[in-house]
Every structure is written in C-alpha cells, then in structure tokens.
Amino acid sequence: MTATPQANPDGPSATPRARRVVLAYSGGVDTSVCIPYLKREWGVEEVITFAADLGQGDELEPIRRKALDSGASQSIVGDLIEPFITEFAFPAIRANALYEGRYPLSTALARPLIARRLVEVAREVGADAVAHGCTGKGNDQVRFDVAIGALAPELKVLAPAREWGMSREQTIAYGERCGIPAPVSKKSPYSIDLNLLGRSIEAGVLEDPNVEPPEEVYAMTVSVDAAPAEPQVVEIQFEAGNPVAIDGQRLDPVSLVRRANELAGRHGFGRLDMIENRVVGIKSREIYETPGLLLLIRAHQELESLTLAADVQRYKRQIEASWADLVYQGLWFGPLKQALDAFIDRTQATVNGSVRIKLYKGNATVVGRSSSTDSLYVDAMATYGSDDRFDHRAAEGFIYVWGLPTRLWSARHR
Ligand code: ARG
Numbered sequence: 001m002t003a004t005p006q007a008n009p010d011g012p013s014a015t016p017r018a019r020r021v022v023l024a025y026s027g028g029v030d031t032s033v034c035i036p037y038l039k040r041e042w043g044v045e046e047v048i049t050f051a052a053d054l055g056q057g058d059e060l061e062p063i064r065r066k067a068l069d070s071g072a073s074q075s076i077v078g079d080l081i082e083p084f085i086t087e088f089a090f091p092a093i094r095a096n097a098l099y100e101g102r103y104p105l106s107t108a109l110a111r112p113l114i115a116r117r118l119v120e121v122a123r124e125v126g127a128d129a130v131a132h133g134c135t136g137k138g139n140d141q142v143r144f145d146v147a148i149g150a151l152a153p154e155l156k157v158l159a160p161a162r163e164w165g166m167s168r169e170q171t172i173a174y175g176e177r178c179g180i181p182a183p184v185s186k187k188s189p190y191s192i193d194l195n196l197l198g199r200s201i202e203a204g205v206l207e208d209p210n211v212e213p214p215e216e217v218y219a220m221t222v223s224v225d226a227a228p229a230e231p232q233v234v235e236i237q238f239e240a241g242n243p244v245a246i247d248g249q250r251l252d253p254v255s256l257v258r259r260a261n262e263l264a265g266r267h268g269f270g271r272l273d274m275i276e277n278r279v280v281g282i283k284s285r286e287i288y289e290t291p292g293l294l295l296l297i298r299a300h301q302e303l304e305s306l307t308l309a310a311d312v313q314r315y316k317r318q319i320e321a322s323w324a325d326l327v328y329q330g331l332w333f334g335p336l337k338q339a340l341d342a343f344i345d346r347t348q349a350t351v352n353g354s355v356r357i358k359l360y361k362g363n364a365t366v367v368g369r370s371s372s373t374d375s376l377y378v379d380a381m382a383t384y385g386s387d388d389r390f391d392h393r394a395a396e397g398f399i400y401v402w403g404l405p406t407r408l409w410s411a412r413h414r
Helices: 029-040 060-069 081-094 110-125 140-151 168-177 253-266 291-307 310-328 335-350 394-402 404-413
Strands: 020-024 046-053 074-079 129-131 156-158 191-195 198-202 232-239 242-246 271-277 283-289 353-360 363-370
Touching: 020 029, 020 110, 029 046, 029 060, 029 168, 046 060, 046 110, 060 074, 074 110, 081 110, 081 242, 081 253, 081 291, 081 335, 110 129, 110 140, 140 156, 198 291, 232 253, 232 291, 242 253, 242 291, 253 291, 253 353, 291 310, 291 353, 291 363, 310 335, 394 404
Parallel strands: 020 046, 020 129, 046 074, 129 156
Antiparallel strands: 191 198, 198 283, 232 242, 232 353, 271 283, 353 363
16 A cells, blocks of 8 residues: 555546546545546546435534535435335334344445445436445445446446545555544544444554443433433334334334334343354454344244244244344345245234333333234133143154154164
C-alpha cells in the first residue's frame, strides 16, 4: 500500500472509470472522500449520492447537504424504513435468523435493500456505474457487489476505498485538501453501523478481543446496573409468523420494531459481544445491540415450538442456519434464498398466537405461550392428572419396535 494518497494508478491520461456514478452515501468521512476521489482520480464526471433512511435516527438534511458540499452534483435521500422492516426484518424473524447462532444480521439485512435502491436510482438518472465506500476487508462490499451484479449486470461497481490505500488519517487529510467539511457527527474512536434493527460497533479498544466493551459503545440498551429493579412482562402477538401486536396493541411493522427496541433496550436486553467469521476469512470482534430484533426472534421461536409439527420444527432449524449464512454472505438475490424462503413461508401459516416474555436486568425469559387456533399442545395428552387420555400400554409395543435395531445390534456385538 502506498504511503501517500494515490493518484490515478492508471495514470492521468487513462480512460475514466465511469461517466456518471451513483454513490451509496452515509455522510461519513470515507463516503464523503469518495466524491472528490472519484472525480479527480478516476475521471468521473458526475457523482450523484444516495443516502438511505433506515431508521438510524440521523438527521438526513445535513447529510444531504454535505454530499453537495463535497462535490456531488445531486444528493438524493430515500426513506427505506418500511420495506426494510416488512421485506427484510420480518422474513428474518420468520427464519429465526441468527448468524453463527447469535448475530441477528441487523447490518447484513440492510445491504440488499440499499443495493436494490441504488440500482433503481442509477437507472433513473442514467448512470453507468454505482459506487460504495466499503473497504476490501469487510462483508458489506461482498453484499453490495453481489447484489448489484445480480440486479444490474450492466452497471459497473466502483469501490474507491478498496483501492486507494489511504489510512484513516490520510483519508481525512485528502478530504480536507478537497474542501470536505468536518465530520457531521462528532468523531468517535469506533466504527459504527446503525439502523432501526440495531447497531454494530467495531475498532478502537474493541479490537482487543480480551477487553470488555466500555459502556459508552452502547446507545440502544442500558446496562444491567441501570435497568429497572422491577421486571416487566410483555406479550407479543404473531399472525402467520409476523409480529402484529405488543401488549394487545396492534402496531404497524415499523412502530412495532421501535416499540420492541424501547422495551428490550430499557431492560438492558439485546447486547452481543462475539468473535465472528467474516466472508473474507477474517475473524473479527463485533459488538452488537439489537434489542427489538432479538426479542422478536426469541418470541417467534417460542411460538413455533407450540404450533409447528415436531419434524417441521426440527427440519426448519437447519434451513434457518443456511438462511442466516447466505444472508450474511451476500447471497440475498440468489436461488437458494428463494428456495429456502418457499420452505419457510410454507411453515408459517400456523404460527399464530402470543408469547409472554419477562424482561429483567438484561434477560428476556419466556414465561408463557398460547395459540387458540394452532396450538399442538393437547392437555389430555400432556397431563399427569386424572384427565390423562394417553394410552400408556401402547408405549410397550412402540418401544419393542423402536428399540429393535439397537437390541439386534447389541446381541451381535456384545
Ligand atoms: N460484522 C457485521 C456484518 O458483517 C457488521 C458490519 C458493520 N459494517 C460497517 N460498515 N461498519 O454484518
């Protein structure tokens, strides 16, 4: 890697990489520097930025203006919150999707949606390329590039930060030379990605996997110490596997996720500290807080245990792991995703009912579940009382047959 900001590596007279580019824009240093970099070093005539509102709570007007101040010829802001929740978060809940058994994909789920919108904007403005500010080490570049390649093979994908070889300090210095205004939000030692589903926090002291995350990294959840001394039981209602109400109040999908975030966050539930296996082969230390999403997945899993047949439930666990892997790995628009979705959707018709969860000091403990229409729990079968209708004597014949192969094997090899 070069020590100084890189001029066009192909030389000044080289042909421009693209003419008109739509850049995925966050308002941060990297994506801001991408604007002058694309124009000066790569000969791009026009950079149009697209910033997505995914419920991250940032003020978007300053971000929109910052893109223009950094040299964008047009700065577009798009509200993607509703599709983010209904088309991406809810399917993840129905899939009980947890990458490596833990991470609910809060960042990963946003990428195919941003890519889809980038492609639409590129077509609207007649761009010949799209660009993003991802580095070559992360998962997000994989997700963007694969999604764009699937949706719009005719578009080039430019990733300046993958090639420019500048450290963070050099990137800032380059930006200053190009007249890029100081960061919109105040500087943080961490690298943070956030949206309505949660936050991911990396870098700074967190790069040592043996260091406990300082309390300051969290914003959506309180610490166990600060959590209320009284537990709170919340009831989450589902229809066909989708959450529809909390504590008896029907809410639209976006409001429901916001409410779940508040409730779980207030009780300090939803923090995660893990070593994660990235697509590019690196192990990285990741801090997440995804209070609402984890709460909703927990409740959904519980309702499935009441309403799915045993074999379907067991089989679905394998499907879920594959679903989480492929979403993490950027294969949202691939054929396996569609096939697994068909399986998952087919299982969700009976996932109707409610789950009660007690939130208390960083924990979310299921304390009840019910389904008036689809419960497979049968009192007369389960009870140890006098209402028992299970034929105990039938078990003997069943066990004779069930255990036969084991007895035959043992007789031979004992
Ligand atoms: N490791 C997480 C993921 O791959 C979070 C990535 C955060 N992205 C970012 N640009 N800071 O989903």
